[in-house]
Amino acid sequence: MKQFEPASSQTEDSVFEVTNLNVSYGRVHVLQDVSFTMGREPLGMLGRNGMGKSTLVKAITGFIPAQSGSITFGGKEILGRSPHHVNRSGIAYVPQGRRIFPSLTVHEHLTMVGAKKSDRWNVASIYDLFPRLAERRKNGGGNLSGGEQQMLAIGRALLSNPRLIVMDEPSEGLAPAVVDNLAEVFRALVGEGQAVLLIEQNLHFATELCDRILIMVNGRIAADLPAHAIAGDAEVQSKYLGVV
Amino acid sequence: MIMPDTGHALRVRGVSRNFGGLKALRDVDLEIADGERISVIGTNGAGKSTLFNLIAGVFPATSGRIELFGEDVTGMSTAKRAKRGLARTFQTSRLFEQLTVAENVFIALGGSEFRGGSLRPAWRSPSRWERGERLLERVGLREKGEAVVADLSHGEQRQLELAMALALQPKLLMLDEPAAGFSPSERTHLVKLLREIPEEITLLLIEHDMDIALAVASRVIVMHDGEKILEGTPDEIRASERVREIYLGGSLDEAV
Amino acid sequence: MEQFLLVTLNGLTLAAVYFLVASGLTLIFGLMRVITLAHGTSYLLGGYIGYVIVRETGNWALGALGAALAVGLLGLVIHQLLIRKFQDDDMRVALITLGVALIGTDLMLATFGGTATQVAFPAALQIGVNVPGVGQYPLIRLMILGISIVVGILLSLFINRTRFGSIVRAGVDDSQMTAATGVNVRIVFGAIFFLGSALAGFAGVVGGTLFPLLPGQDGTYLLFSLVVVIVGGMGSIPGAAIGAVLVGLVSQYTLVIAPTYALVVTFALMVVVLAIRPQGIMGRAV
Amino acid sequence: MTRLATPTRSEKSRGWLRPGLIIGLIVLALAIAFPHLVDRPKFWIPNIGIKSLWLGIVAMSLVFLNRYVGLLSLAQMTIAGMSAYGVAYATVTLGLSPWVSIVFGLMIGTLAGYLVALVAARTKAIYFLMLTLALGQVFYSWAAQAVDVTNASRGLYPVPRPDLGVMNLADLNSFYYFALAAAVLCYLLCRYVATSSFGLALQGIRDSPERMSALGYNVNRYRVGAITFASFIASIGGVIVVFDRNQVDPSVVNLNATLDILIVAVIGGIGSLLGVFAGGVVLSLLLNFSQDFTDRYMTLTGLVFIAVLLFAPAGLAGIGKQVQGVKDRVLRKKKSAPVLEPVQEPPTKPSEEELTTEGTQR
Amino acid sequence: SSPANDGGTSPAPGGEAPAGSNEITIGVLATAEGNLAFGMDEAKAAIGVAMAAYGGDVDGAMIGDTKVNLVYEGTDGTSATAQTKAKKLVENTGVDVMFGPVSGDEGETIVQYALTVPDVTFVNGSASPVSMTLEGAENFFRFHGDSAMWMGGLGDYAFKDKGYKKIYSIAEDYSFPYDNAGGFFSEFCAAGGEVNGNSWVPVGTTDYATIIAQIPADTDAVYVGLGGADAASFLAQAVTAGINKPLVGGSIAVDTTALSGDSNIAAAAVGTITGGPVPGADFSTPTWDTFVADYAKQPNAFPSPSIFAVLYYNSFAPLLQAIEASKGDLSDNQAALRAALSATDWASPTGQITMDANRQAIVDNFLTEVVEGDGGALTTKNINEATGVKQGTVVYQRFDGCPGS
Numbered sequence A: 001m002k003q004f005e006p007a008s009s010q011t012e013d014s015v016f017e018v019t020n021l022n023v024s025y026g027r028v029h030v031l032q033d034v035s036f037t038m039g040r041e042p043l044g045m046l047g048r049n050g051m052g053k054s055t056l057v058k059a060i061t062g063f064i065p066a067q068s069g070s071i072t073f074g075g076k077e078i079l080g081r082s083p084h085h086v087n088r089s090g091i092a093y094v095p096q097g098r099r100i101f102p103s104l105t106v107h108e109h110l111t112m113v114g115a116k117k118s119d120r121w122n123v124a125s126i127y128d129l130f131p132r133l134a135e136r137r138k139n140g141g142g143n144l145s146g147g148e149q150q151m152l153a154i155g156r157a158l159l160s161n162p163r164l165i166v167m168d169e170p171s172e173g174l175a176p177a178v179v180d181n182l183a184e185v186f187r188a189l190v191g192e193g194q195a196v197l198l199i200e201q202n203l204h205f206a207t208e209l210c211d212r213i214l215i216m217v218n219g220r221i222a223a224d225l226p227a228h229a230i231a232g233d234a235e236v237q238s239k240y241l242g243v244v
Numbered sequence B: 001m002i003m004p005d006t007g008h009a010l011r012v013r014g015v016s017r018n019f020g021g022l023k024a025l026r027d028v029d030l031e032i033a034d035g036e037r038i039s040v041i042g043t044n045g046a047g048k049s050t051l052f053n054l055i056a057g058v059f060p061a062t063s064g065r066i067e068l069f070g071e072d073v074t075g076m077s078t079a080k081r082a083k084r085g086l087a088r089t090f091q092t093s094r095l096f097e098q099l100t101v102a103e104n105v106f107i108a109l110g111g112s113e114f115r116g117g118s119l120r121p122a123w124r125s126p127s128r129w130e131r132g133e134r135l136l137e138r139v140g141l142r143e144k145g146e147a148v149v150a151d152l153s154h155g156e157q158r159q160l161e162l163a164m165a166l167a168l169q170p171k172l173l174m175l176d177e178p179a180a181g182f183s184p185s186e187r188t189h190l191v192k193l194l195r196e197i198p199e200e201i202t203l204l205l206i207e208h209d210m211d212i213a214l215a216v217a218s219r220v221i222v223m224h225d226g227e228k229i230l231e232g233t234p235d236e237i238r239a240s241e242r243v244r245e246i247y248l249g250g251s252l253d254e255a256v
Numbered sequence C: 001m002e003q004f005l006l007v008t009l010n011g012l013t014l015a016a017v018y019f020l021v022a023s024g025l026t027l028i029f030g031l032m033r034v035i036t037l038a039h040g041t042s043y044l045l046g047g048y049i050g051y052v053i054v055r056e057t058g059n060w061a062l063g064a065l066g067a068a069l070a071v072g073l074l075g076l077v078i079h080q081l082l083i084r085k086f087q088d089d090d091m092r093v094a095l096i097t098l099g100v101a102l103i104g105t106d107l108m109l110a111t112f113g114g115t116a117t118q119v120a121f122p123a124a125l126q127i128g129v130n131v132p133g134v135g136q137y138p139l140i141r142l143m144i145l146g147i148s149i150v151v152g153i154l155l156s157l158f159i160n161r162t163r164f165g166s167i168v169r170a171g172v173d174d175s176q177m178t179a180a181t182g183v184n185v186r187i188v189f190g191a192i193f194f195l196g197s198a199l200a201g202f203a204g205v206v207g208g209t210l211f212p213l214l215p216g217q218d219g220t221y222l223l224f225s226l227v228v229v230i231v232g233g234m235g236s237i238p239g240a241a242i243g244a245v246l247v248g249l250v251s252q253y254t255l256v257i258a259p260t261y262a263l264v265v266t267f268a269l270m271v272v273v274l275a276i277r278p279q280g281i282m283g284r285a286v
Numbered sequence D: 001m002t003r004l005a006t007p008t009r010s011e012k013s014r015g016w017l018r019p020g021l022i023i024g025l026i027v028l029a030l031a032i033a034f035p036h037l038v039d040r041p042k043f044w045i046p047n048i049g050i051k052s053l054w055l056g057i058v059a060m061s062l063v064f065l066n067r068y069v070g071l072l073s074l075a076q077m078t079i080a081g082m083s084a085y086g087v088a089y090a091t092v093t094l095g096l097s098p099w100v101s102i103v104f105g106l107m108i109g110t111l112a113g114y115l116v117a118l119v120a121a122r123t124k125a126i127y128f129l130m131l132t133l134a135l136g137q138v139f140y141s142w143a144a145q146a147v148d149v150t151n152a153s154r155g156l157y158p159v160p161r162p163d164l165g166v167m168n169l170a171d172l173n174s175f176y177y178f179a180l181a182a183a184v185l186c187y188l189l190c191r192y193v194a195t196s197s198f199g200l201a202l203q204g205i206r207d208s209p210e211r212m213s214a215l216g217y218n219v220n221r222y223r224v225g226a227i228t229f230a231s232f233i234a235s236i237g238g239v240i241v242v243f244d245r246n247q248v249d250p251s252v253v254n255l256n257a258t259l260d261i262l263i264v265a266v267i268g269g270i271g272s273l274l275g276v277f278a279g280g281v282v283l284s285l286l287l288n289f290s291q292d293f294t295d296r297y298m299t300l301t302g303l304v305f306i307a308v309l310l311f312a313p314a315g316l317a318g319i320g321k322q323v324q325g326v327k328d329r330v331l332r333k334k335k336s337a338p339v340l341e342p343v344q345e346p347p348t349k350p351s352e353e354e355l356t357t358e359g360t361q362r
Numbered sequence E: 001s002s003p004a005n006d007g008g009t010s011p012a013p014g015g016e017a018p019a020g021s022n023e024i025t026i027g028v029l030a031t032a033e034g035n036l037a038f039g040m041d042e043a044k045a046a047i048g049v050a051m052a053a054y055g056g057d058v059d060g061a062m063i064g065d066t067k068v069n070l071v072y073e074g075t076d077g078t079s080a081t082a083q084t085k086a087k088k089l090v091e092n093t094g095v096d097v098m099f100g101p102v103s104g105d106e107g108e109t110i111v112q113y114a115l116t117v118p119d120v121t122f123v124n125g126s127a128s129p130v131s132m133t134l135e136g137a138e139n140f141f142r143f144h145g146d147s148a149m150w151m152g153g154l155g156d157y158a159f160k161d162k163g164y165k166k167i168y169s170i171a172e173d174y175s176f177p178y179d180n181a182g183g184f185f186s187e188f189c190a191a192g193g194e195v196n197g198n199s200w201v202p203v204g205t206t207d208y209a210t211i212i213a214q215i216p217a218d219t220d221a222v223y224v225g226l227g228g229a230d231a232a233s234f235l236a237q238a239v240t241a242g243i244n245k246p247l248v249g250g251s252i253a254v255d256t257t258a259l260s261g262d263s264n265i266a267a268a269a270v271g272t273i274t275g276g277p278v279p280g281a282d283f284s285t286p287t288w289d290t291f292v293a294d295y296a297k298q299p300n301a302f303p304s305p306s307i308f309a310v311l312y313y314n315s316f317a318p319l320l321q322a323i324e325a326s327k328g329d330l331s332d333n334q335a336a337l338r339a340a341l342s343a344t345d346w347a348s349p350t351g352q353i354t355m356d357a358n359r360q361a362i363v364d365n366f367l368t369e370v371v372e373g374d375g376g377a378l379t380t381k382n383i384n385e386a387t388g389v390k391q392g393t394v395v396y397q398r399f400d401g402c403p404g405s
């Protein structure tokens, strides 16, 4: 394993590291030698549609196999482990497209994760975070509005009380005020030492929450920039993100 | 008795919808003239998608009446409404996952074309495939024509979702958060595409991205808790304290 | 009137057997959405195992327990070896269990022969008791009714009062995402298969005490339990109970009114229920 | 949900010219020569040849529904049986002429399929499977009891193979070619329908009925149309059944017969319209010859069945592709270059097994 | 050792065999799957006994100068399989003579098939529908009574000796019980008896509680036209339901297979009278005793021969005798063999067997009663015999009240 130099306040056990990750779908080589390292920090990732962001996330969470490379968390290899192992090693996942269980009610979604009352996140605190969910607690997951589903997906992930939460476009479908609120909540969490890997299309949300942002272009990490360098810089935005 | 009114693409009168105990929509009225551009915004769970579903006929209204192009369609099936010129996208993509992108669009193009179903071999309709290709080009998916939909990225699926609705060449186009999942550059592209939509087509748009919702609309409808609480021009909406309070929030002001 | 009550009671006690068989299927098929066509085979095998144990030891309870365990374990093995990998491919799984059923049926025929056997039960229980309004009624049938009710209550507590039910349903909807919440889906599904098969094996001993065990009963019980689960609504224990009672009563009443068409009417019941309410009586519309 | 094999990429624009065509033609040539190749035609033609053909035709109707409509029907043999009963009733009870009887049988089967479709079109996946299973049982129980119409367990007989004018089916060879022609016709019909816009629309409905209605398609009407069409195909099989057996009785539509069709479809490859005939040949060979090796015909059938499901999920028809896939994988390992075959399973949900075996080991 | 098994070199189909051929292949059909799966074992036991008389075994024997080969095919008791297997034996294996099948459904199909292959001789196994020998198949022979004949004498006995005036009928709903009940009730009604209700239940009914509850209080006895497992369930439930009417058994209702089951059915079964081709356990004649003893030596034999073993034996032995008498001459469409079969006049273990013009046997029939033997085990006692029972001309259908009323 590559030697890692701990950043100031970080301990070895929360270091998340991706090294030379390669993933192909059939003949399509989607992720090409992706490498990055993060600690207890919020890390953002931006990129146009179809660049490979979700592919990276799915490889991390054990949803799809990789051809080569390594992903370690706290020094342990997690690449090739099944999703429940990855979860138990402290990584929770908010998938793109929400992937709510249609046959479960809101409440069942939250209770099935099995968080204890004493945990940082428990069913009650999720209801506090998203009061809308509390109102809809008996509703079937498939019958929620898009935004409600997104809240539920986030709540479900938080209930694992992860050390690292991986979120794939969590702001999709959320009303601006909710996104706003979410940013606040996560900023607070980050303050408590929560690690966040955030894939986003919402530039503002990403730059509000994250200090450091990776940009993915065609399956490679094209840039690793401080957030403020992107937020205000139209040139950077147009170069990497095609924003005109 | 209401006389047929050809000037209105859509009229919704006193429509309500309950799900069990939940009043998802409460007595909503809506009048949209031909060629109007309307954005519908509102909190999560406000009933926007429900309104779309009622207009499209996915499920019946608990009460109220819906008129399309002057015709009462309240009890009409989805398919019949589609044939009268209504097209919509779904907030959660509904695509033909096991078929290719091109085939998806091919099928979509057929919807407005034939009634009973054609037994002509599909490959003998070259013009329809070509039209499909042009459509894919418009939404930025030209390269992906032969890809199976299940293999697309989320954003790509959202692009296809849009293409499917455009394929119908509708008179009334209803888009449910078309930009969701789009990257910033695709969003710019979307705005352009929406602006290019021919004038005679009526547009009804749900969107949480204010850059889009306010940019293309001539009129904005704000919903909250199943009710229409406000209606106005984009500028009026921007200025509204109420909208800011319940929907837009504070810290992301720059987004507006 | 007395006759009507008697037939009704017969229907209810028959329903008790159907319910026991179907309760295992409610888990495997209703909850886990694995169409197991080997459920009738589990029933019959359980009956035969119980028959052998009771013959050797003379202990009915031991036979029932042994059969449940043995069939449950066999179910677990089959799940781990043949089914687990294809969990998401429900048709393939259904067909694999069909293959298992073909083989199981044939091997049971080779082992136990084609003649009917029945599980013995203590002579002390072979008595009638006086049921008000009906008269003398076989005690054993009433006991089986009691057993079914207890099993039903325990099972529905298990499914509804623990996280287990939610986890299984989530696993069926999206097994990867369920795993991503930290659940080992493989173990959960294996457990369901064990429990469902064990219930079928247990039901085999109970059913084999009332009715004969012989080739062909596997198919019959598979069909009846499928009907019960479908009519009642998949995955719902109360639904299975309602389904069992309906099927039991309908089949007994038609035996009185038009015995020739008893089977036709029973299956027609399912067609009618599905035509009116495609998700079954207690099923959730998905 | 209710689909077995991973399907079908695009089928448009390729028309009739596919690599399979050549293999198809060779098989067809063999099938035509078959009566002259076997040493005991009076056994081989009916017991293997004709039986495989009607098993295949009925199974083809099942495969069609499964692959293009996403429905697994267990009523296909029942529909075929209804058609067979129709022919027998017209011949034996009504004393109608052969042509009229055949048309009558086809109408009964197709009409029954249409009625089933009206009830079943709204139900989905598993419910459809169960509904068709129940309908099959209803018909079986009824046929076994309705003395006045079906002559109960004794069945209707004799139904001799008729002289159709153009063809005298009493002659075994003619009957075989009649069945072969029917099989080819059924295949062409299924393919034609599948590649038409109608067929594409069916696949659309299979994937997303909501979207199809939103596009203006009348989903129910399409489903009913497809089920009725498949019933027509099955009915053709039923006509051959009744002439093959010269009688019809409830055993034609019992549970075993229903399962036989499923077995044929699976062994042949449930995604393949032609593979069914291979499945038919395998099953009829097993039925006729397994006893020469073992007393346990069912066990043998079950083992073959499971083996196919485990190791060749696309059936005999898919083995060619599978071999190709294995070759590619071996090549890939050698070169370690990223030349990969498309993943076989839907890539959105790889099983845990694949994940652990294909994931990188370090 | 069976040359017929290797398809390639086996003899050509029967009719084409050269005159004076001294090799005959017999194809045997018996059930090897399904409820009657033990049929094959019983068939082989019966054939084994018959062949042993010529120094042969189940695979073959020399009978005079004729080499007799046997080939077996198992069925599942349905007509479809019987048809397939018969065709295989005739057309692929090339047998000269077909022997079998077991069940009535199969039998009716096999007769139809026999009509299409006139050059093969068919000897029935144990299938007993009345219609089979009324179809005019010149090449089809049956050496035992049909299921109506099996009740010969019982109707009179029930009415006169037992004094039953009213009988309630519970029978399975298919062709065998139609004939069987038809045979019984036509005699019973002719004697002056009355049928006070029929319950035709679907085959495979397991829960008889409700059927039993239907039995009217004023009935004198209950006719039980159930076979095998259904009979076993009925009897077991008759016990738990406390049925208190005497039973009249259809021919297969209280067969050894039902009585040898483990369930405790004594209370219901004892006293049941029944008719059929198999004598009671106390029956003893030299030929019968020899047969039973020989049967017991066969592999897989039951404690005593079932009805299937008796019928297969009674049918197979005349076939061997006819082969012997005709010296294996198959020429001229097996004319000599068939003449010899028609001329059968044999003192079988169950009495004299002769043939009528329809190639249907004229036989003795036995009336028996179920009694409790030593140690409480159930057994049957011979109560009467009807000699020279001939076939009637009625093919029975499902009926209400008395047949034909």
Ligand SMILES: Nc1ncnc2c1ncn2[C@@H]1O[C@H](COP(=O)(O)OP(=O)(O)OP(=O)(O)O)[C@@H](O)[C@H]1O
Pocket (backbone or CB within 6 Å): A136, A139, A143, A144, A145, A146, A147, A148, A173, B019, B022, B024, B042, B043, B044, B045, B046, B047, B048, B049, B050, B051, B091
């Ligand atoms: N089929 C249904 N059954 C029960 N409740 C439903 C159903 N469909 C929608 N709802 C509820 O109705 C309310 C309105 O939902 P709708 O989808 O219209 O919201 P929306 O305005 O589109 O929200 P979003 O912006 O989050 O998409 C929600 O609270 C939702 O949970």
Ligand SMILES: Nc1ncnc2c1ncn2[C@@H]1O[C@H](COP(=O)(O)OP(=O)(O)OP(=O)(O)O)[C@@H](O)[C@H]1O
Pocket (backbone or CB within 6 Å): A025, A026, A028, A030, A047, A048, A049, A050, A051, A052, A053, A054, A055, A056, A096, B150, B151, B152, B153, B154, B155, B156, B181, B183, D347, D348
């Ligand atoms: N299962 C698959 N099989 C084949 N190709 C796939 C598959 N899934 C994704 N792809 C392709 O891989 C590329 C990367 O997809 P990915 O989902 O990682 O993109 P993304 O960056 O998350 O895009 P988006 O912003 O649209 O979600 C896309 O071009 C997509 O078409």
Ligand SMILES: [Mg+2]
Pocket (backbone or CB within 6 Å): A053, A054, A055, A096, A168, B153, B154, B155
């Ligand atoms: Mg993505």
Ligand SMILES: [Mg+2]
Pocket (backbone or CB within 6 Å): A145, A146, A147, B048, B049, B050, B091, B176
């Ligand atoms: Mg919405």
